[in-house]
Amino acid sequence: MRTPCRRGALRRGLAAAVLAPILGRARAQQPSGLVLREPRLPPSTPMAQLHAGGPTGLLAVARDGGLWALSLQQAEPRRLGRGLDPGTPLASGHGRIAARSADGALWLQDGAAEAAQVHREAPLAPHAGLLVLGLAVIGVAADSHHLVRHERAPAGRWRPVARSAEPVLPDARPLQADLDGRGDGGHVVVLAGPDTQRYRHAVLGDAVEATRVLWLERHELTPMRTLALPAPHVFEDIAPRPVALAGRTGAAGSAMGLLTVRSGPQGGQLALVSADAARPGQLQLAALGEPVGGFHRWLAPTTDGRQLVAVHTPHIGGVLHVYEQAGEALLRRRLMADVSTHAIGSRETDLAVWLQGRLLLPSQDGRRLLRVRAGPDWAEEGEAPLPAPLVQAIALAAEPAWAGLLADGRVRLAHLNRA
Numbered sequence: 001m002r003t004p005c006r007r008g009a010l011r012r013g014l015a016a017a018v019l020a021p022i023l024g025r026a027r028a029q030q031p032s033g034l035v036l037r038e039p040r041l042p043p044s045t046p047m048a049q050l051h052a053g054g055p056t057g058l059l060a061v062a063r064d065g066g067l068w069a070l071s072l073q074q075a076e077p078r079r080l081g082r083g084l085d086p087g088t089p090l091a092s093g094h095g096r097i098a099a100r101s102a103d104g105a106l107w108l109q110d111g112a113a114e115a116a117q118v119h120r121e122a123p124l125a126p127h128a129g130l131l132v133l134g135l136a137v138i139g140v141a142a143d144s145h146h147l148v149r150h151e152r153a154p155a156g157r158w159r160p161v162a163r164s165a166e167p168v169l170p171d172a173r174p175l176q177a178d179l180d181g182r183g184d185g186g187h188v189v190v191l192a193g194p195d196t197q198r199y200r201h202a203v204l205g206d207a208v209e210a211t212r213v214l215w216l217e218r219h220e221l222t223p224m225r226t227l228a229l230p231a232p233h234v235f236e237d238i239a240p241r242p243v244a245l246a247g248r249t250g251a252a253g254s255a256m257g258l259l260t261v262r263s264g265p266q267g268g269q270l271a272l273v274s275a276d277a278a279r280p281g282q283l284q285l286a287a288l289g290e291p292v293g294g295f296h297r298w299l300a301p302t303t304d305g306r307q308l309v310a311v312h313t314p315h316i317g318g319v320l321h322v323y324e325q326a327g328e329a330l331l332r333r334r335l336m337a338d339v340s341t342h343a344i345g346s347r348e349t350d351l352a353v354w355l356q357g358r359l360l361l362p363s364q365d366g367r368r369l370l371r372v373r374a375g376p377d378w379a380e381e382g383e384a385p386l387p388a389p390l391v392q393a394i395a396l397a398a399e400p401a402w403a404g405l406l407a408d409g410r411v412r413l414a415h416l417n418r419a
Helices: 008-018
Strands: 034-037 047-052 058-062 067-069 078-081 091-093 096-100 106-110 117-119 136-140 147-152 158-163 175-177 187-192 212-216 223-228 241-249 254-264 267-275 283-289 299-302 308-312 319-326 329-336 353-355 358-362 368-373 379-385 390-396 401-406 411-416
Touching: 034 368, 034 379, 047 091, 047 390, 047 401, 078 106, 096 136, 106 136, 117 158, 223 283, 254 283, 254 299, 267 299, 267 308, 267 329, 353 390, 353 401, 358 390
Parallel strands: 283 329
Antiparallel strands: 034 411, 047 058, 058 067, 067 078, 091 096, 096 106, 106 117, 136 147, 147 158, 175 187, 187 212, 212 223, 241 254, 254 267, 267 283, 299 308, 308 319, 319 329, 353 358, 358 368, 368 379, 390 401, 401 411
């Protein structure tokens, strides 16, 4: 496992050496453009995770396992459930909320008027993500770490109906993406081929790394396209990020690519994975950035679906870079230093939020929220202080607003002020 080493003097030296000549304007001279406020929380109930969704647009799981709908208008919080696993992320969609219960069962609230149900037929892996589809919920099985599709039976109970043929990461976060441009809503992307020997880094919460990307048909969970990395490389990630591919369309619409991290002897490098119509059944590494440099050096990607951005070495001096694809290369440009979008050992791989053409991300110590204008003329627009280090951040698109979870269990909301 990686040891959090040399943070002090090295981090300060790096930050001082590379502070943002491209962005150019001093933070102290800028209005923050951020209006921070605290939503009402249940008394003496620190929160463990946030999720955009539910009846109010913002859900929170407390450290004691309670599920709460938090108001964006300062109304009282509303309890929706109890007994949830606070370490496993929520999922929502199609009027449904899905979670893992404290004993590993699938917890579902299917419609606001219905009581929650707990289904123990296929226990779920801790820390793994859930994916809510129109007619199903997909999770990771605790016993084998295969993907499992659950559907609602005629009697109203949910039951497992399909499993993937091979195991995925124990903490994988399955997602839906249309990699072929079929226009059918997309199928299931997941990182698989778990390996504990190739790249023993353990920066993302455990010592297991992925060696494969699977694109599975969403009903039967059978492979549609796959990509396997040869040794010694791994995908040092939990879930790829869908991005639009310039100039790439399929039979019914625009095809998507996947932004992730490939790691090996020279450290991590930004990787773009895509499907090629000329190579059925396969995914490919369409473009790669230069390695960060140095064994066990990592970078944390973030994207709004178009911009390709990453924080290099987020644990030691974190430097923000923007990338542009040029054929099979991803060319990078340094923007600013002293930022971090990941903490060692955390499964929250992206503390950055994209909102109305702005990138909101924390400082290296997690105590300041920085606002950066994205686009050709990247520019820093100021900052706002945070009362405790940031450990999770999400976008609330309907407001639009930023929601952040602090290390002490408090929550903060931020609205963009364009004045």
